[in-house]
Amino acid sequence: MKKTVLITGATSGIGKATAELLAEKGFVLILCGRRQERLDALQEQLKEHTKVATLSFDVRHREAVFEAIGSLPEPFSTIDILINNAGNAHGLDLIQEGSMDDWDAMLDINVKGLLYVSKAVLPQMVARKAGHIINIGSTAGKEVYPKGNVYCASKHAVDAINQGMRIDLNAHGIRVGAINPGLVETAFSEVRFKGDSTRAEKVYQGYRPLKPEDVAEIIWFTISRPPHVNIADLVVMPTDQASSTIINKK
Ligand code: NDP
Ligand code: 8X3
Secondary structure (H helix, E strand, C coil), X not given: CCCEEEECCCCCHHHHHHHHHHHHCCCEEEEEECCHHHHXXXXXXXXXXXXXXXXXXXXXXXXXXXXXXXXXXXXXXXXXXXXXXXXXXXXXXXXXXXXXXXXXXXXXXXXXXXHHHHHHHHHHHHHHCCEEEEEECCHHHXXXXXXXXXXXXXXXXXXXXXXXXXXXXXXXXXEEEEEEECCECCCHHHHHCCCCHHHHHHHCCCCCCECHHHHHHHHHHHHCCCCCCCCCEEEECCCCECCCCCECCC
16 A cells, blocks of 8 residues: 655755655655645645645644644555655854844744654554654754854754654654755755745855755665665765765866
Protein backbone atom coordinates (compact mmCIF):
# COMPACT_ATOMS: atom_id res chain seq x y z
CA MET A 1 0.00 0.00 0.00
CA LYS A 2 1.21 3.52 -0.80
CA LYS A 3 2.50 5.38 2.23
CA THR A 4 1.12 8.80 3.14
CA VAL A 5 3.59 11.62 3.77
CA LEU A 6 2.83 14.98 5.37
CA ILE A 7 5.34 17.68 4.38
CA THR A 8 5.36 21.07 6.08
CA GLY A 9 6.80 23.98 4.12
CA ALA A 10 5.89 22.35 0.79
CA THR A 11 5.30 25.63 -1.07
CA SER A 12 8.99 26.37 -1.69
CA GLY A 13 12.57 25.12 -1.67
CA ILE A 14 13.37 21.79 0.01
CA GLY A 15 9.74 20.98 0.83
CA LYS A 16 8.54 21.59 -2.71
CA ALA A 17 11.38 19.58 -4.28
CA THR A 18 10.58 16.75 -1.85
CA ALA A 19 6.89 16.86 -2.78
CA GLU A 20 7.80 16.65 -6.47
CA LEU A 21 10.13 13.68 -5.99
CA LEU A 22 7.84 11.76 -3.65
CA ALA A 23 4.91 12.28 -6.03
CA GLU A 24 6.95 10.63 -8.78
CA LYS A 25 7.66 7.77 -6.37
CA GLY A 26 3.92 7.34 -5.81
CA PHE A 27 3.57 8.44 -2.17
CA VAL A 28 0.20 9.89 -1.15
CA LEU A 29 0.93 13.49 -0.19
CA ILE A 30 -0.35 16.05 2.28
CA LEU A 31 1.25 19.34 1.40
CA CYS A 32 1.29 22.17 3.94
CA GLY A 33 2.20 25.85 3.91
CA ARG A 34 0.56 29.22 4.33
CA ARG A 35 0.33 30.15 0.64
CA GLN A 36 -2.79 28.39 -0.62
CA GLU A 37 -2.26 29.48 -4.24
CA ARG A 38 1.12 27.73 -4.28
CA LEU A 39 -0.39 24.63 -2.69
CA ASP A 40 -3.16 24.62 -5.33
CA ALA A 41 -0.61 24.95 -8.16
CA LEU A 42 1.49 22.10 -6.73
CA GLN A 43 -1.57 19.90 -6.27
CA GLU A 44 -2.53 20.50 -9.91
CA GLN A 45 1.05 19.77 -11.04
CA LEU A 46 1.38 16.52 -9.06
CA LYS A 47 -2.09 15.03 -9.36
CA GLU A 48 -1.13 13.04 -12.47
CA HIS A 49 1.29 11.05 -10.28
CA THR A 50 -0.55 10.58 -6.99
CA LYS A 51 -3.30 11.66 -4.59
CA VAL A 52 -2.54 15.07 -3.09
CA ALA A 53 -4.26 16.91 -0.24
CA THR A 54 -3.32 20.43 0.80
CA LEU A 55 -3.53 22.12 4.19
CA SER A 56 -3.01 25.83 4.57
CA PHE A 57 -2.05 26.86 8.09
CA ASP A 58 0.58 28.78 10.00
CA VAL A 59 2.59 26.37 12.17
CA ARG A 60 2.72 29.06 14.88
CA HIS A 61 -1.02 28.78 15.52
CA ARG A 62 -1.55 25.61 17.47
CA GLU A 63 -5.35 25.52 17.10
CA ALA A 64 -4.98 25.94 13.32
CA VAL A 65 -2.42 23.11 13.24
CA PHE A 66 -4.73 20.70 15.08
CA GLU A 67 -7.83 21.76 13.16
CA ALA A 68 -6.10 21.32 9.78
CA ILE A 69 -4.49 17.95 10.53
CA GLY A 70 -7.64 16.72 12.28
CA SER A 71 -9.75 17.56 9.23
CA LEU A 72 -7.99 15.16 6.86
CA PRO A 73 -10.32 12.65 5.16
CA GLU A 74 -9.35 9.13 4.07
CA PRO A 75 -6.93 8.17 2.50
CA PHE A 76 -4.94 11.07 3.96
CA SER A 77 -5.87 10.67 7.62
CA THR A 78 -3.37 7.88 8.30
CA ILE A 79 0.02 9.61 8.20
CA ASP A 80 2.95 7.21 7.83
CA ILE A 81 5.73 9.77 7.42
CA LEU A 82 5.99 13.31 8.78
CA ILE A 83 8.57 15.66 7.29
CA ASN A 84 9.02 18.61 9.64
CA ASN A 85 10.54 21.05 7.16
CA ALA A 86 8.75 24.41 7.56
CA GLY A 87 11.11 27.07 8.83
CA ASN A 88 13.31 29.97 7.96
CA ALA A 89 15.92 32.36 9.27
CA HIS A 90 14.72 35.89 9.97
CA GLY A 91 17.54 38.43 9.99
CA LEU A 92 21.32 38.09 10.37
CA ASP A 93 22.36 40.48 13.12
CA LEU A 94 24.71 40.75 16.04
CA ILE A 95 22.89 39.59 19.17
CA GLN A 96 22.87 43.11 20.64
CA GLU A 97 21.25 44.44 17.47
CA GLY A 98 18.78 41.62 16.81
CA SER A 99 15.07 42.23 16.32
CA MET A 100 12.86 40.61 18.94
CA ASP A 101 10.20 40.07 16.27
CA ASP A 102 12.77 38.06 14.30
CA TRP A 103 13.66 36.07 17.42
CA ASP A 104 9.99 35.33 18.07
CA ALA A 105 9.44 34.26 14.45
CA MET A 106 12.37 31.82 14.45
CA LEU A 107 11.61 30.24 17.79
CA ASP A 108 7.86 30.13 17.15
CA ILE A 109 8.13 28.63 13.66
CA ASN A 110 11.29 26.51 13.71
CA VAL A 111 10.88 25.11 17.21
CA LYS A 112 7.33 25.48 18.54
CA GLY A 113 5.72 25.00 15.11
CA LEU A 114 7.65 21.77 14.63
CA LEU A 115 6.45 20.63 18.07
CA TYR A 116 2.80 21.51 17.41
CA VAL A 117 2.72 19.62 14.10
CA SER A 118 4.43 16.63 15.69
CA LYS A 119 2.01 16.66 18.62
CA ALA A 120 -0.92 16.63 16.17
CA VAL A 121 0.45 13.64 14.24
CA LEU A 122 2.10 11.54 16.96
CA PRO A 123 -0.94 9.99 18.71
CA GLN A 124 -1.92 8.00 15.63
CA MET A 125 1.67 6.82 15.09
CA VAL A 126 1.94 5.75 18.74
CA ALA A 127 -1.42 3.94 18.49
CA ARG A 128 -0.28 2.06 15.37
CA LYS A 129 3.24 1.52 16.76
CA ALA A 130 4.58 2.65 13.39
CA GLY A 131 5.70 5.84 11.73
CA HIS A 132 8.68 7.84 10.58
CA ILE A 133 9.54 11.44 11.41
CA ILE A 134 12.15 13.41 9.51
CA ASN A 135 13.20 16.66 11.15
CA ILE A 136 14.95 19.15 8.89
CA GLY A 137 17.70 20.66 11.02
CA SER A 138 20.74 22.44 9.68
CA THR A 139 24.49 22.70 9.98
CA ALA A 140 23.38 25.76 12.03
CA GLY A 141 22.12 23.20 14.54
CA LYS A 142 25.60 21.74 14.85
CA GLU A 143 27.72 24.91 14.99
CA VAL A 144 27.06 28.57 15.68
CA TYR A 145 28.30 31.23 13.26
CA PRO A 146 28.67 35.01 13.60
CA LYS A 147 25.28 36.74 13.67
CA GLY A 148 23.54 33.35 13.45
CA ASN A 149 22.77 33.42 17.20
CA VAL A 150 18.99 32.81 17.41
CA TYR A 151 18.60 30.96 14.11
CA CYS A 152 21.40 28.64 15.27
CA ALA A 153 19.66 28.31 18.64
CA SER A 154 16.44 27.29 16.92
CA LYS A 155 18.24 24.62 14.91
CA HIS A 156 20.19 23.41 17.96
CA ALA A 157 16.74 23.00 19.54
CA VAL A 158 15.65 20.92 16.54
CA ASP A 159 18.75 18.77 17.07
CA ALA A 160 17.79 18.23 20.74
CA ILE A 161 14.12 17.59 19.91
CA ASN A 162 15.19 15.09 17.25
CA GLN A 163 17.22 13.17 19.83
CA GLY A 164 14.45 13.44 22.43
CA MET A 165 11.80 12.21 20.02
CA ARG A 166 13.94 9.25 19.04
CA ILE A 167 14.46 8.28 22.67
CA ASP A 168 10.82 8.69 23.72
CA LEU A 169 9.34 7.05 20.63
CA ASN A 170 11.79 4.17 20.51
CA ALA A 171 9.49 1.84 22.45
CA HIS A 172 6.71 2.54 19.93
CA GLY A 173 8.64 1.44 16.84
CA ILE A 174 8.65 4.94 15.37
CA ARG A 175 11.71 6.00 13.39
CA VAL A 176 13.02 9.52 14.03
CA GLY A 177 15.90 11.18 12.24
CA ALA A 178 17.26 14.58 11.26
CA ILE A 179 18.70 15.76 7.99
CA ASN A 180 20.97 18.75 8.49
CA PRO A 181 21.88 20.59 5.30
CA GLY A 182 24.48 23.27 4.80
CA LEU A 183 23.90 25.94 2.18
CA VAL A 184 20.99 25.16 -0.14
CA GLU A 185 19.89 27.68 -2.76
CA THR A 186 16.21 28.32 -2.03
CA ALA A 187 14.10 31.30 -0.94
CA PHE A 188 15.77 30.91 2.49
CA SER A 189 18.11 33.92 2.13
CA GLU A 190 15.42 36.03 0.50
CA VAL A 191 13.26 35.45 3.58
CA ARG A 192 16.23 36.00 5.92
CA PHE A 193 16.96 39.37 4.27
CA LYS A 194 13.28 40.32 4.06
CA GLY A 195 12.98 40.36 0.27
CA ASP A 196 16.40 41.92 -0.50
CA SER A 197 17.12 39.62 -3.44
CA THR A 198 20.48 41.23 -4.30
CA ARG A 199 21.78 40.43 -0.81
CA ALA A 200 20.18 36.99 -0.93
CA GLU A 201 21.76 36.08 -4.27
CA LYS A 202 25.24 36.99 -2.93
CA VAL A 203 24.95 34.17 -0.37
CA TYR A 204 25.09 31.63 -3.20
CA GLN A 205 27.66 33.32 -5.46
CA GLY A 206 31.24 32.14 -6.12
CA TYR A 207 30.71 28.46 -5.26
CA ARG A 208 28.26 25.66 -5.99
CA PRO A 209 25.55 25.42 -3.30
CA LEU A 210 23.27 22.43 -2.80
CA LYS A 211 20.01 22.43 -4.75
CA PRO A 212 16.74 21.62 -2.98
CA GLU A 213 16.56 18.51 -5.16
CA ASP A 214 19.81 17.24 -3.57
CA VAL A 215 18.15 17.29 -0.15
CA ALA A 216 14.93 15.80 -1.54
CA GLU A 217 16.91 12.80 -2.82
CA ILE A 218 18.40 12.27 0.64
CA ILE A 219 14.93 12.43 2.18
CA TRP A 220 13.75 9.85 -0.35
CA PHE A 221 16.76 7.62 0.44
CA THR A 222 16.07 7.96 4.17
CA ILE A 223 12.40 7.03 3.99
CA SER A 224 12.98 4.17 1.56
CA ARG A 225 15.33 2.22 3.86
CA PRO A 226 14.01 -1.10 5.18
CA PRO A 227 12.07 -0.88 8.48
CA HIS A 228 15.04 -1.93 10.64
CA VAL A 229 17.22 0.95 9.35
CA ASN A 230 16.89 4.45 10.80
CA ILE A 231 19.08 7.29 9.55
CA ALA A 232 19.26 9.10 12.86
CA ASP A 233 21.27 12.21 12.06
CA LEU A 234 22.74 13.17 8.72
CA VAL A 235 24.78 16.25 7.77
CA VAL A 236 25.10 17.23 4.11
CA MET A 237 27.04 20.20 2.73
CA PRO A 238 28.06 21.40 -0.70
CA THR A 239 31.53 20.11 -1.59
CA ASP A 240 32.66 23.74 -1.55
CA GLN A 241 31.59 24.13 2.10
CA ALA A 242 33.66 22.84 5.04
CA SER A 243 31.83 24.60 7.87
CA SER A 244 29.40 27.47 8.28
CA THR A 245 32.21 29.96 7.72
CA ILE A 246 34.71 28.07 5.54
CA ILE A 247 33.46 28.14 1.97
CA ASN A 248 35.70 27.71 -1.04
CA LYS A 249 34.61 30.76 -3.04
CA LYS A 250 36.34 31.26 -6.40
P1 NDP B 1 12.11 28.26 1.77
O1 NDP B 1 11.99 29.67 2.23
O2 NDP B 1 12.28 28.03 0.31
O3 NDP B 1 10.89 27.39 2.31
C1 NDP B 1 10.41 27.55 3.60
C2 NDP B 1 9.06 26.84 3.72
O4 NDP B 1 8.61 26.95 5.07
C3 NDP B 1 8.01 27.45 2.82
O5 NDP B 1 7.29 26.43 2.18
C4 NDP B 1 7.12 28.20 3.78
O6 NDP B 1 5.77 28.17 3.33
C5 NDP B 1 7.26 27.38 5.07
N1 NDP B 1 6.98 28.20 6.24
C6 NDP B 1 7.71 29.25 6.69
N2 NDP B 1 7.11 29.82 7.75
C7 NDP B 1 5.96 29.11 7.96
C8 NDP B 1 4.91 29.21 8.90
N3 NDP B 1 4.89 30.18 9.84
N4 NDP B 1 3.89 28.33 8.84
C9 NDP B 1 3.89 27.36 7.90
N5 NDP B 1 4.86 27.20 6.98
C10 NDP B 1 5.88 28.08 7.02
O7 NDP B 1 13.37 27.67 2.56
P2 NDP B 1 14.08 26.22 2.57
O8 NDP B 1 13.42 25.29 1.66
O9 NDP B 1 15.53 26.48 2.42
O10 NDP B 1 13.83 25.83 4.09
C11 NDP B 1 13.20 24.63 4.49
C12 NDP B 1 13.84 24.14 5.77
O11 NDP B 1 15.21 23.84 5.53
C13 NDP B 1 13.83 25.16 6.91
O12 NDP B 1 13.55 24.49 8.12
C14 NDP B 1 15.26 25.69 6.93
O13 NDP B 1 15.64 26.16 8.19
C15 NDP B 1 16.01 24.43 6.54
N6 NDP B 1 17.35 24.62 6.01
C16 NDP B 1 17.59 25.39 4.91
C17 NDP B 1 18.87 25.55 4.43
C18 NDP B 1 19.22 26.44 3.29
O14 NDP B 1 20.41 26.80 3.15
N7 NDP B 1 18.27 26.82 2.44
C19 NDP B 1 19.99 24.81 5.05
C20 NDP B 1 19.63 24.04 6.21
C21 NDP B 1 18.36 23.94 6.65
P3 NDP B 1 4.75 29.41 3.34
O15 NDP B 1 5.57 30.66 3.23
O16 NDP B 1 3.85 29.16 2.19
O17 NDP B 1 4.07 29.27 4.66
C1 8X3 C 1 20.67 27.19 6.66
C2 8X3 C 1 22.15 27.12 6.49
O1 8X3 C 1 24.36 28.28 7.09
O2 8X3 C 1 22.53 29.67 6.30
O3 8X3 C 1 20.26 26.54 7.81
O4 8X3 C 1 22.46 28.72 8.50
S1 8X3 C 1 22.88 28.53 7.13
